[in-house]
Amino acid sequence: MTGLMGLRRMPRRLRFGCAVLVCLSLVVSALTGCATRSSDPKVITYWTTITDPITMKAWDQIIAGFEKANPGYRVNLLPKPTIGTGDATDLITAVRGHTGPDVYLVDRFTTAQYAATGILTDLQPYVNKSPGMSSNYLKFAWDEGAYRGDSYGIPNDSDSRALFYNKTLLRKAGINPDILSPTHGPPTVSELMKLNAKLNRTKNGAYTQIGLIPWLTQGFWSTWTLENGATFFDNKTCSLDLLSKPIVDAFTEEAAWAKELNYSKVAAFIATYQPPGAPPNQSIFLDSNEAMSIDGNFSIASLQQYKPDLDYGVTYLPVLKKGDPPFTWSGGFAYVIPKYAANPDGGWKFIQYASGPQGQKIYATVTKHLPTYKSLLDDPAVTKDQKFFADALKYSTSRPPLPVNAQMQNAMSNAETAVLSGAATPRQALQSVEKQTEPNLEQYCPFTIPKPPTADR
Structure with a gap:
């Protein structure tokens, strides 16, 4: 028992890196590396895909709060950083080998794809035992974690995007x-590009400072296509509509900006x-080195930690035409239970705490993300420094829950x-995406998705 007790005293993040001698003293199977699963119903294995120092601090506090509220339970945290949104290699491998965790953190808009491919547990039976549970969450976030009407992912955080500017x-x-104060309404992209003429600096032909790079950080294709009203999917034909006018126009605009700024010099x-x-x-x-940046509220924590003296402001995302209404979009993550989890009931217990008011309050406060638990949006302690972003949820939209989202991303x-x-x-590039993605989509037809959702406060 000495080895087991030693492991329990180790810091939460080190329990999975147990020493070889301890492994040898336990069981022969440990020769392949200490197991990440336990048959103990009070031991919960949690894999997180977000592993930066600020978020890891939040996980530690959430787990400590859960263990205090549930004496006898222990959560083993294992960081599992990914190389991209669609990367679930570790999870897929573990599920196939029946060695996956009890809880996994997934980019919420990919939930439908992972559910469709059969690597997630349908959480609807658990949800049914908690009547009214869905009404506590922002509707778009809850819907984003569903597939064919059943819940597979329970929302954690949310966000919204805006324009940051260095005063x-x-x-x-x-x-x-x-001139960039939000009291003037949303600026246009063309207005910001004109400011670049005064803000851009070069030395020997190379940029040393840029006003705005419209395709960097959160200014990527999702922002511009959603702003144009893209739906990405045709319910009538059960097919992608990537060659629709909103998407082609957005890519055409991006091409023009890249030409104006000289893409290779920006790169x-x-x-x-x-x-x-x-x-x-x-950064x-x-x-x-950049005067304006399209980013989300989640960047506030880094600004406060690494550049507390930076004099910056926040305003609406730039729009394409003067007078267009404010626009933003929201994403976030969700807790899921992989197929063949050793302790799904324990996993669900942890999810209820982590995604509930106590867990989300910790997460939102530490990371400066927005909660999806609606009542927390009215808590000043939670939305401190984020009121502009929280208010933006009133007119926010999100990406559609498609079963090919990770691949399409x-x-x-x-x-x-x-x-x-x-x-x-633009047409050539988008045709290539359709050619790659459409065959995988067809196997899930027929199905439909709701209209582009707006966050329901």
Whole structure:
């Protein structure tokens, strides 16, 4: 028992890295690495795909709160960072080998795909035992975790997107920051591109400062296609509509911006000041190399931790035409129970706490994400520093819950790069996405999705 007691005293994140000698003292199976599953109904294995230091702090506090509220239970936390939205390699491998965790954190809009492929447990039987549970959550977030009418993912956080601007850089360029105040309504992309003429700086032909890169951070294809009213799917034909006008127009606009700024020069600038794998305290906006950035409320925690003295403001996302109404979109993550989990009942117990008011309050407060538990949106302690983003949920939309979302996300990102670099026209790039994705979609037809949802406060 000495080995087991030693493991229990270890820090939560180290329990899975148990020493070889301890493994040898337990069972022969430990020779392959200490098991991540337990037959103990009070031991819960949780894999998280978000592993940055700020979020890990939140997980530790949530788990501590759960264990205090549920004496005798223990949650083993295992960080499982992924290389992209559609990457579930570790989870798929574990489920196939019946060695998956009891709870897994998934990018919520990919829930339908993972449910469709059979690697998730249908949570509807659990939900049915808690009448009215869904009414506690933002409707779009709850719907995003469903597939064919059943719940497979319980919402955790949400977010909304806006334009951040560096007041100091604007002043240095002779621009009054007040022109971007939200009291003036949403700015247009063309207005911001005109500001670039005053904000862009070069040395020996290379950028050293840029006003705005419209396709960077959260200014990617999802933002511009959703703003145009894209639905991505035709309910009547049960097929993708990626060549619809809203999507083609959005990619055409991006191509024009890339040409205006010189995509290759911008790519070199990004590689210099925000290279792949850069630590969270290094970004072109944090380091005042970019005057404006399209980002989400989730970036506030980094701003407060790494650049507390940065003089910045927040306003609406830029719109395409003057007078267009404010627009934003929301995403977030969900807790799921993989198929063949060793302890699904324990996993559900943890999900109820983590996704409930106590867990979400901790998560939202620490990470500066927005809660999906509706009553928390009226708690000033939760929405502190985030009121603008919380209010934006009134007019927010989200991506449709398609059973090919993870695959489509990656294909659309590749298509966007091809368009920005001039390697393909918008139609050519989008046709390629349809060709890659449509065959996989067909196997799930017929099905329908709701109209593009608006967050229901």
